Amino acid sequence: MIDLRLLREDPDRVRASQTLRGDDPGLVDEVLSADAHRRSALTEFEGLRAEQKAFGKRVAAARGEEKAALLAEVKGLAERVKALGAEADEAEATATALARRIGNVVEDGVPPGGEDDYVVLEHVGTPRDWAAEYGDGFTVRDHLELGEGLGAIDTERGAKVSGARFYFLTGIGARLELALLTAAMDTALAAGFTPMITPTLVKPEVMAGTGFLGAHADEVYRLEADDLYLVGTSEVALAGYHSGEVLDLSAGPLRYAGWSACYRREAGSYGKDTRGIIRVHQFHKVEAFSWTTVEDAADEHRRILGWERQMLDLVELPYRVIDTAAGDLGSSAARKFDCEAWLPSQGRYLELTSTSNCTTFQARRLGVRERTADGALRPVATLNGTLATTRWIVAILENHQLPDGSVRVPAGLRPYLGGLEVLEPTAARGPVGATSAEVRS
Structure with missing residues (x-):
């Protein structure tokens, strides 16, 4: 699988490799976009999950009507965390599938062209x-x-x-x-x-x-x-x-x-x-x-x-x-x-x-x-x-x-x-x- 750090830091090199292979260099931008979405979704998910954990401590310390209100809030928060987790997983799967379509980055000096261009x-x-x-x-x-x-x-x-x-x-x-x-x-x-x-x-x-x-x-x-x-x-x-x-x-x-x-x-x-x-x-x-x-x-x-x-x-x-x-x-x-x-x-x-x-x-x-x-x-x-x-x-x-x-x-x-x-x-x-x-x- 392609090195995603290389893809982020030097996308032009990967585009050039794709072109040498006769593959679509535009796939690089698709992967970068999917990777950005993946990271954004994961960050949002982890932030909300941390909030959920902190909220749990408040619920434990609450009493009476306050606790009942907090429990209702926790339920809604849990549903949002679950939805964001699913979104993050889907973004991960999409980014990985796209990245797997990119071939290895060819070494410097490899001849360009196809089967007869050795x-x-x-x-x-x-x-x-x-x-x-x-x-x-x-x-x-x-x-x-x-x-x-x-x-x-x-x-x-x-x-x-x-x-x-x-x-x-x-x-x-x-x-x-x-x-x-x-x-x-x-x-x-x-x-x-x-x-x-x-x-x-x-x-x-x-x-x-x-x-x-x-x-x-x-x-x-x-x-x-x-x-x-x-x-x-x-x-x-x-x-x-x-x-x-x-x-x-x-x-x-x-x-x-x-x-x-x-x-x-x-x-x-x-x-x-x-x-x-x-x-x-x-x-x-x-x-x-x-x-x-x-x-x-x-x-x-x-x-x-x-x-x-x-x-x-x-x-x-x-x-x-x-x-x-x-x-x-x-x-x-x-x-x-x-x-x-x-x-x-x-x-x-x-x-x-x-x-x-x-x-x-x-x-x-x-x-x-x-x-x-x-x-x-x-x-x-x-x-x-x-x-x-x-x-x-x-x-x-x-x-x-x-x-x-x-x-x-x-x-x-x-x-x-x-x-x-x-x-x-x-x-x-x-x-x-x-x-x-x-x-x-």
Whole structure:
């Protein structure tokens, strides 16, 4: 949630942030007006309630007709206090609802614009020159063709069981995902993160607290019968882990690495990346999440980016780092860096990691604070970043493919696959499209 003190003291900065995001800067004035009404109503309520308490002492000391008259007066006063209390509560709810519509204030230097207005900060590695390696007649296979040939990916049966954008990872595909996520958890452990297996169902207040029930709420799965939400990232559960608590950050950031299944409706993505496992409804991910001080947040953001890059180097992928434009940040992020790997079959870059500095936005909503050296309480900062996810398999298969449909295993993953150096094509039992009779025979 936006810092209301900042909103009052420097509304122009918040208006500028809203404009950079492509959101309505006029909302700032609506919030200021609602906040002024809230404070006025609360002041009036508290003043009248104090008068009511003082009046009670007069009633206690009165006798006879005087007491009867005072009691009648007290009744009217009580009704006014009740009405003012309701007005103050309503003003509080209105101000809070309006304030929650304002996104986090973007950091200085964040590029303006939307999804296509990112700034490339760095290119790492060089995409392979397939013609130089294998001749002009070589045709790059995409990840689905490779995955089916390896007996690693089965989207046809995924659709049969669950519908479009679902899949099975089979055999070496399942092993490859486990290898990736285990390597990511090892990287997190070496960096001082506590490993966490997190819930994938959360309460509405936790989902809202992390900022996922705003403009993009239609991308979230909801279980109406239980009033619970399926998370699209373990960031949600990890953010809720310390809700309502006071943290001790005197020894440095609190860091957690969450391993979980993730679910996304992919609303509005009809027709995009329908082939294979690039854009799917369910996947697995290891997510880095940090709680730290406001002063340390920018440095922790760069550190998380460094651990993401360490993982990308481990699997030997050519990638670029981008500074995401303000209009593509999401409501809770003040700045976001993405790492995008080269996708040979499509001749484009594909997002594999994302790390966001959410400053105090989520902590304010979730009531997470720290006690400073002078004893005061203040909100902390939260940061998150992807260390590995199912989508990485797409880039690994395509970038490390060999002419016969096999795939070289990056050296960093070999220890997690029993020393396996090459994934070989296989004639899988029960090929995709086979009938049950064919499988039995």
